Amino acid sequence: MIWLIGSGSMSIEYSKVLDGLNKQYTVVGRGQASADTFFEATGKPVVTGGLEAFIKSSASVPEAAIISVGVYQLYDTALQLIEFGVKNILIEKPAAVSYQQVEDLCARCVAYNSNIYVAYNRRFFSSVLEAKKRIAEEGGPTSFNFELTEWAHLxxxxxxxxxxxxKWFLANSTHVADLAFFLGGKPKMLTCFTSGSLEWHPDASIFAGAGVSQSGALFNYAANWESAGRWSVEVLTKDHRYxxxxxEQLQVQKRGQIAVNLVExxxxxxxxxxxxxxxxxKAFLMQDCEHLCSLAEQKKQFKSFEKMAGYER
Known part of the structure; x- marks a missing residue:
């Protein structure tokens, strides 16, 4: 049995996947309103009242759990499941809202022999998996760049x-940063600059930086939440720009050519x-961990995320 913790919009998406995989699961939520919306969308009932009450009434530990709750509830929810004895947990990004929380979760996992993976689903886009394979075949990345602009007006x-x-950079923009570092390599050296502020994100609204990845690839990034832009990632090898x-789409430009072609x-x-x-x-449930983001991996890159966001002064 699998537990799906949370009954919001993302949990609805997880429910569709679990149904598609023909898995048995129980949905645990808090309020009745979201439970009703979840049932209308999926036909699956929700056990309301919250995780703590559900654990107290549970006679057995699930084989796995998926945490899809609010950003500020992720850490406490993970702690409850670890201490209950759940050994395999998939948690929505960013898993926690501070490095200290991530560090504590890692220590608890070691103490309780649990495994946590952070749900950066863009790693599993068909386009990304194809690029990952091609980049490796060409000897790895030589450089990469990415843009994390968020549409502040929306x-x-x-x-x-x-x-x-x-904490929107952590809660949302790390989708792009994680994907870039997944394809290009984790930062070995990183220099960051920030400026500006928004009423709802006072730490910064304009971001820029550059560094060297552990594989030796040079990289740079930028975002301007007060102007125009969009998410993007580009990875360069000696032969191609991906x-x-x-x-969701993979386009490729061959060295020496201007044309940019869509990869089917x-x-x-x-x-x-x-x-x-x-x-x-599917990879999580089969414990096929090659492309999953482990909590230990998230811990290693979390300080980079905080530095990029301007949260670490």
Whole structure:
């Protein structure tokens, strides 16, 4: 049995995948309103009342759990599951809102012999997996760049708590940073600059930086939440430039040519389900960890994320 913790919109997407994988699962939520919405969308009932009460009434430990709750509830939810004895956990990004919380979760995992993986589903886009293979065949990346611009005029209107918006770089933009570092290599050296501020994100609104990855590839990034832009990642090898703009598509430019061509990939699962989610959940349940982001890996890159965001002064 699998536990799906949370009954919000992302949990609905997980439910579709679990149904597609023919898995038995129990959905645990808190309030009745979200439970009703979840049932209308999936036909699956939700056990309301929260995780703590559900654990007290549970006679057995699930084989795995998926945590899909609010950003500020991720850490406490993971702690409860670890201490209950759950050994395999998939947790929505960023897993926690501070390096100290991530560090504590890592220590608890060691103490309780649990494994936590952070759900960066873009790693499992068909386009990304194809590029990952090609980049390796060409000897690895020589450089890469990425843009993390968020559309502030839309974000300020969404129904999210202010404390979540204040950590929006961690809560959302790390999708792009993680993907770039997944393809190009984790930072070995990193220099960051920030400026500006927004009412809901006072630490910074304009971001730029550069560094060297552990593989030796040079990289740079930028974002301007007060202007125009979009998410994108570009990875260069000695032979090609691989372009993700939009992120779901892989485009390639050959050295010495101007033309940029779309790479055809089998993305049928990315169209049937939320892109990347089916392959990510399948890999998690099969413990195929090659492309999953372990909590230990998240710990290593978390300080880079905080530095890029301007949270670490």
């Amino acid at each position: 974000i300020e209107k969404i129904d999210k708590p202010l404390d979540v918006l204040r 372009i993700f703009r939009p992120m 990939v089998d993305d049928s699962l990315d169209k049937e389900y939320k892109p990347g989610l089916y392959k990510q959940v």
